[in-house]
Amino acid sequence: MxxxxxxxxxxxxxxxxxxxxxxxxxxxxxxxxxxxxxxxxxxxxxxxxxxxxxxxxxxxxxxxxxxxxxxxxxxxxxxxxxxxxxxxxxxxxxxxxxxxxxxxxxxxxxxxxxxxxxxxxxxxxxxxxxxxxxxxxxxxAGCMVRRQTARAGDRLCVSGSIGDAALGLALRLSTVTTPDAVALDALRDRYLHPRPRLSLAPLLRRHARAAMDVSDGLVGDLTKMLAGTGLTAQIEAARVPLSSAARAVIGGDAGRLTIALTGGDDYEILCAVPPERLAAFLDEADQAGVRATEIGSVEPGEAPPRVLDASGAAMTFTAESFSHF
Amino acid sequence: MxxxxxxxxxxxxxxxxxxxxxxxxxxxxxxxxxxxxxxxxxxxxxxxxxxxxxxxxxxxxxxxxxxxxxxxxxxxxxxxxxxxxxxxxxxxxxxxxxxxxxxxxxxxxxxxxxxxxxxxxxxxxxxxxxxxxxxxxxxxAGCMVRRQTARAGDRLCVSGSIGDAALGLALRLSTVTTPDAVALDALRDRYLHPRPRLSLAPLLRRHARAAMDVSDGLVGDLTKMLAGTGLTAQIEAARVPLSSAARAVIGGDAGRLTIALTGGDDYEILCAVPPERLAAFLDEADQAGVRATEIGSVEPGEAPPRVLDASGAAMTFTAESFSHF
The missing domain is CATH 3.30.1330.10 (PurM-like, N-terminal domain)
Structure with missing residues (x-):
């Protein structure tokens, strides 16, 4: 070669x-x-x-x-x-x-x-x-954490913050603008430089029933985690962790929040944790230097996962995930 | 992803x-x-x-x-x-x-x-x-056959036949032509369809001191096998195995022989075999259904490997191997 x-x-x-x-x-x-x-x-x-x-x-x-x-x-x-x-x-x-x-x-x-x-x-x-x-x-041996092995009742958690890279890309493309230079720099940096959450790997083996990385958008990747398993999920948009930079750029703009929830390139971890493991997982993640946040739960059902807004209504998305292909 | x-x-x-x-x-x-x-x-x-x-x-x-x-x-x-x-x-x-x-x-x-x-x-x-x-x-464990571990005195062998794919490519590009339709088909097929010599893998572990696949041309790949090792080699062009199709197309044309010896895409094995292992290697290759042929030997020295023509003179090549890059 x-x-x-x-x-x-x-x-x-x-x-x-x-x-x-x-x-x-x-x-x-x-x-x-x-x-x-x-x-x-x-x-x-x-x-x-x-x-x-x-x-x-x-x-x-x-x-x-x-x-x-x-x-x-x-x-x-x-x-x-x-x-x-x-x-x-x-x-x-x-x-x-x-x-x-x-x-x-x-x-x-x-x-x-x-x-x-x-x-x-x-x-x-x-x-x-x-x-x-x-x-x-x-x-x-035998401990690879799989994608589609969640069970009903598991709590859904994500690492770090969601949407930074997608907003960074939108800012780069000028489809979104902000006067906040600090936020602009932070979000564009997140688009350029993924931070693989390797410090969570041993915790996922100990505590997570299923996991995947969020690369194509939180909503779409959650859908993939549960597709064909007979399970669905409910998450609350207000619980999805946003960085201060993302909050500054989103403000109250529903379209920008949608970018954060459905855009790609987060490279955060989405995982399903049994309820009895949740406290230990969140605590150990904190000790490992990566915040983890509970955003919802896995439930029985074949429907696509629901994302509830602050009023408790289900949000709708025209595209659930970002597709490069 | x-x-x-x-x-x-x-x-x-x-x-x-x-x-x-x-x-x-x-x-x-x-x-x-x-x-x-x-x-x-x-x-x-x-x-x-x-x-x-x-x-x-x-x-x-x-x-x-x-x-x-x-x-x-x-x-x-x-x-x-x-x-x-x-x-x-x-x-x-x-x-x-x-x-x-x-x-x-x-x-x-x-x-x-x-x-x-x-x-x-x-x-x-x-x-x-x-x-x-x-x-x-x-x-x-520990038995991967390496590229640069030949020793002086080892015999150099190749599997199958050399130059078919390079001639097939030349025919495809019409830089070489032939009236022999059977040879044409055979050589173009060799260009299209490499035949990885997996049946030789256990024999190489048992008998070869060093090996690589010939992907960028025999002369250039032999040079790579020995580069920086303090070793050189001498091979005889007349001993390099040619298919009947390649012989038909080469005839007595020195330029076409050069294509066969330096062109790419052979996907044959080049290996260095200690003399005391040579007979067993050749015999077992035959039993495994892949002809192996001795073409020369490894010698001390820093010079590039020599390829001798039928008269015993060293051949010269403007390009020793095919480069896609």
Missing amino acids: ARAGEDALIARYFAPLSGPGAEGLRDDAASLTPSPGHDLVVTADAVVAGVHYFPDDPPGSIAIKALGVNLSDLAAKGASPRGFLLTLALPDDWTEAWLSAFAEGLGTASRHHACPLLGGDTVRSGGPALIGITAFGEVP | ARAGEDALIARYFAPLSGPGAEGLRDDAASLTPSPGHDLVVTADAVVAGVHYFPDDPPGSIAIKALGVNLSDLAAKGASPRGFLLTLALPDDWTEAWLSAFAEGLGTASRHHACPLLGGDTVRSGGPALIGITAFGEVP
Whole structure:
């Protein structure tokens, strides 16, 4: 898979990011073995210029997002990162400056999350850049937290705050505006830089019956969590945690609240926790430095989840989640 | 990572290809555990329309190539397939007919090689199609066959026949022509459909000191196998195994022989075998249904490998390997 020009790029920019088993990226494959008594958890997500990010976003930020969206999936499954493979498809006009800044951001994120590069492939895209990552994590055997295993009565919780990235994107696109420069910066930063909630992974294994990361919008992802399970849910919009920046931009605007509840790129955790585990989960999340908030509950029924507004009426949405596809 | 339209595509075309641990592709990740006493081997290679294949190649053939080039890497490392992740980046003009035929070819190859789909991502490419695959294999612990571990005196062997795919590509591009319709069909088929040499994987573990798959041309890949190791090699062009179709098209044409020796897409195995293991390796390969041929030997020295022609003179090449990048 390595080619002449590719070999030089790999040696210069990516070999310094490589970890044990990667053979210094001089082989066509890497070996990887879970710790004794553990399963590997594998996930793959790609981001594309002009689809998932803006081509003129800082290259380091693009790298942080590409790795972050994958680590967010590992976190939601209760897994600790072990490493990743990178498929880098470059447009014909790529530059060394771009690649250098990309590799620097990737290295920073990789070290921060203790998730070394194990290998990959570099190709011409023939179009926009595409960054495909396969991330490997591990969990104690049989302990991967699944998506569709909630039960009626479970309490629904989310980590951090919801809607920041979707509002940040709307601000970036100027479909929403704000005079609040501090809020603007904070929300655009959340759009650029996902924060995978890896510190919650062990808590999810201990306390959550089901979990997923919120990547395509809270309402749509909640619908996916329960689709086909014979379960539905009720959440209260007023309980959905919003950052102070999001509150400042939303004000009383129902359309902006809808963006927050249905827009993508949160990379927070949505989980179903048995009632008897709720207090421990919320408390341990707090100790782990990530606020978790109860927003509603799982109920029997086939209908789509209901989102109640402050008056107790069910909100309606034209699109429940963001679709890049 | 799943979206509304994406979910329907996955359920219709890809869920039927999924294997144990994949949760029916309804989760964001899959769990995967090597057999007791085994390491996982992981590799990622992408193919891009207009770069690695022709956009109008049959969709099933594109799928077979995308999976095959990854399984070829596993074979060269001595690994048996366990599963794969698919990152499918589709152009805006994708059709259900294309996707259906692609999935059918992928399913056929997946079942043939006992390598089920474990998950992945489907995105808009914003340009040509890109098919990224991460393949997982396993080897007995510590037994992955490495690329750069040959020693002086080892015999160099290749599987199957060399140059068919590169000649098939040249015929497809009409830079080479032939009146031999049978040879034409055979060589174009080799270009379209790599044959990962998985039946050699256990033999490589037993007998080979180093191995890699020949994907970018024999001469260039041999150079990579030895680069930086303090070793060089000498091979004899006359010993490089050619198919009858390749012999018919090459005739006595030195330029065509060069295409065969330096062109890409062979997906054969190049390995270094200690002399005392050579007879057993060749014999067992034959029993496994794949001819292996000794073509030269590893020697001390820093110079690039030498390829001797029939008169014993060193051949020179302007490009030692094919670069897509």
